[in-house]
Amino acid sequence: MTKELLLVEDDTIFANTVMRRLTKHGFNCLHVDSNSEALLACHRHAPEYILLDMKLAQETTLGIIAPLRKVRPHSRIILLTGFASIATAVDAIKLGADDYLSKPLDTQTLLAALNESKVSTISTDTELEGETLSAEQAQWQYIQQVLKANNGNISATARQLSMHRRTLQRKLQKKPQGDTVKS
Structure with missing residues (x-):
């Protein structure tokens, strides 16, 4: 049984690497690169898992965590960032993210975060x-x-x-x- 995953990431090379790795572990991955596309994809595809890169080219994904949580209340939302800070992590969790991971990250860490029940x-x-x-x-x-x-x-x-x-x-x-x- 495949698990539906939405990846919101503006770095195409990183996105392709993540999707290739997760596909090997039973995830059906959909990639988008903007907040508006992410919200639309959540309505159309109902992902069980959502990976958000915190900083996209012209926007941050912190602002869409709450709307995503409203649309997909039972989906697992994980924020990924290369600019980790405790303050941002606390904000992300308060907004409804289930977890917060720093880039670069290995496949096992990502899989553990995806397969974990809400750990906040x-x-x-x-x-x-x-x-x-x-x-x-x-x-x-x-x-x-x-x-x-x-x-x-x-x-x-x-x-x-x-x-x-x-x-x-x-x-x-x-x-x-x-x-x-x-x-």
Whole structure:
């Protein structure tokens, strides 16, 4: 059984590489290179999986995450970027993305993210038990999510977050006060 996947990417060479790899793993891939084409493709083809490159030639895909989520509430949406930052990751998760991956990425990391059930540990309304999360708490939770996706591997997590390994270790030692991490 093939799984329908929509890839929104403006780099044709990268898109072809990703589609070739995913086709070998049972995905039927459709490629578009703009936000408007992505929304149209979601209406016409009903993909189960959506991969979004964050920065397209003239636009960003952050603005279409919420509309895509509305059109395809059960699709798995993953944001891909070569310009990773924790702030952008938190924004993407708040807008409705299920995961956030840094480029370059290997096939196994991508497959793990696609096959994972919704892994977001950041509440989409930034609240846990009636308390609003601080930026530090949201960052802590996102780091924990990425660490869990990397099976506790600090080096792989630091690479994915575009962060020095020691910086990540310091952040992990400084758990924000009043935070309850839910896994």
